[in-house]
Amino acid sequence: MNHLLLYCRPGFEKECAAEVRDLCESQGIFGYCKLEENSGYALFVSHQPNGASQAVEQLDFSRLIFVRQWLACLPLIDDIDSDDRISALLQLIDQLPICSELIVEPADTTEGRELQRFCNSFSSAFSQRLRKQGLMDRRAVNRMHIFALSGTRFYLGYAPEQNSAPWPMGIMRLKFPKNAPSRSTLKLEEAWHWFIPQQDWDRYISSGKRAVDLGAAPGGWTWQLVNQNMFVTAIDNGPMAESLMDSGQVTHLTEDAFTYQPYKSFDWMVCDIVDKPTKVTGLMTRWLVNGWCRETVFNLKLPMKQRYMEVKNCLAALEADLQEAGVKYHLAAKHLYHDREEITVHVRVMNPGF
Ligand SMILES: C[S@@+](CC[C@H](N)C(=O)[O-])C[C@H]1O[C@@H](n2cnc3c(N)ncnc32)[C@H](O)[C@@H]1O
Structure with missing residues (x-):
């Protein structure tokens, strides 16, 4: 795979792209970035056909500052048939390694948050189907991710469990301790x-x-x-x-x-x-x-x-x-x-x- 998808806080897409390009180039992975300001994500497209897989498997995720999550993924899956998303995605699944679980997640934006319910229900329906067809294995080292831009536009990819953020959207949710004197x-x-x-x-x-x-x-x-x-x-x-x-x-x-x-x-x-x-x-x-x-x-x-x-x-x-x-x-x-x-x-x- 040559598409590397990067999640970030909306407004930090340029920083996220710049640091990934720096890290990739330092390891001989060359490419270009695509981004839209305030979208909450950026893409690094490698010139090497396997550049993104190489990045998530060989580079150290913990060295990235502005990137909340990264995935090696397929190009944008656009305009999927909303009556049968699962069949359309199943046709692409053999391009990914076997994964341990599936996370379906939106961008951290206002529009993204409106998709959260869809992501949750699609995640459970698609996970069940993948397990039923023997296409997921709990012992596998990668997680499958679907990054949803809408109900019909997705990025489908994977990230190694040991070299990515463990939380959906790359966000650690914490409960505010009730006696603490400030949100900081x-x-x-x-x-x-x-x-x-x-x-x-x-x-x-x-x-x-x-x-x-x-x-x-x-x-x-x-x-x-x-x-x-x-x-x-x-x-x-x-x-x-x-x-x-x-x-x-x-x-x-x-x-x-x-x-x-x-x-x-x-x-x-x-x-x-x-x-x-x-x-x-x-x-x-x-x-x-x-x-x-x-x-x-x-x-x-x-x-x-x-x-x-x-x-x-x-x-x-x-x-x-x-x-x-x-x-x-x-x-x-x-x-x-x-x-x-x-x-x-x-x-x-x-x-x-x-
Ligand atoms: C963002 S607030 C800190 C909030 C704190 N971490 C919390 O969780 O409640 C910054 C603080 O730095 C203090 N400050 C700024 N310049 C300082 C300095 N030169 N010496 C000591 N405190 C300073 C300010 O008075 C302010 O209370």
């Missing part, structure tokens, strides 16, 4: 789910750790840290929610995060300050290079036009400075579902004895 709280929770496998939570997000929250007020991120039984130093001139202060786990310092220096290092530093990405990146670099924290989750706000270039430059500068300082690290970044004009970055210092 979901950004940190989603970040932890994205960046830290569940089996590692006991080791990295555990009780008794010391954390600092830069730009903490009113306390949505601090709430998550407190909820994991950490002790939190919250830095902000603004007021923190009283319920958090009552927990006895929070020390609030009304200081400037850009000049604050800890007297003792922290396990975690998180930062949600609204400022220039280069300035925030500089602050993060200072914390990591000085060994003031072992692990961080921070946001880079992106109100500018050239968002992809800005992110690329900031992350390249951060990595160059860490390498120069001899810091061994693992870095990942994602445009999370709960992020709007921003991305979230996770860095863990890997030097022994840290």
Whole structure:
């Protein structure tokens, strides 16, 4: 297959296309992108007949920032007979590998959401038929996806379970915790789910750790840290929610995060300050290079036009400075579902004895 379908937050199609083209080209997969602004998806069409299959099977999905989900797929299936969609799709199924399950999903747009009920019922009808005909196998390593643009226009494709997002539409749905003081709280929770496998939570997000929250007020991120039984130093001139202060786990310092220096290092530093990405990146670099924290989750706000270039430059500068300082690290970044004009970055210092 040579069509690579990419899902993203509507409005981020250009970023999504640019980063996929960069990643594909770095591995010798060449092609061109097709996109429509605010559609919630983009297409990379490879010049090689198998370029998209090669991409989903050989490139690392976790390196993509703006892409929520990717599929190797057939060209657009247009104007399918709405009386018998299943037969029309069955004729194409032998072009896909055997898959473990089927997900039928719309774009994350207003029109897309109107298709959700159709997607759910079509998904269960088509899955039943595929199982009945022995065309699905729970042990298979790929998932089948149908991306519905309407009731008659589809992309049919697949993605490896171990190298794609596990959630429909590539979106992790989280319930807002009722006592949290701000909706931002979901950004940190989603970040932890994205960046830290569940089996590692006991080791990295555990009780008794010391954390600092830069730009903490009113306390949505601090709430998550407190909820994991950490002790939190919250830095902000603004007021923190009283319920958090009552927990006895929070020390609030009304200081400037850009000049604050800890007297003792922290396990975690998180930062949600609204400022220039280069300035925030500089602050993060200072914390990591000085060994003031072992692990961080921070946001880079992106109100500018050239968002992809800005992110690329900031992350390249951060990595160059860490390498120069001899810091061994693992870095990942994602445009999370709960992020709007921003991305979230996770860095863990890997030097022994840290
Ligand atoms: C987006 S809000 C943080 C929301 C918070 N993460 C939450 O979940 O409730 C950004 C905060 O950064 C604070 N801030 C901005 N510049 C700062 C600075 N130089 N030092 C400390 N705090 C700063 C603001 O006062 C504001 O409360």
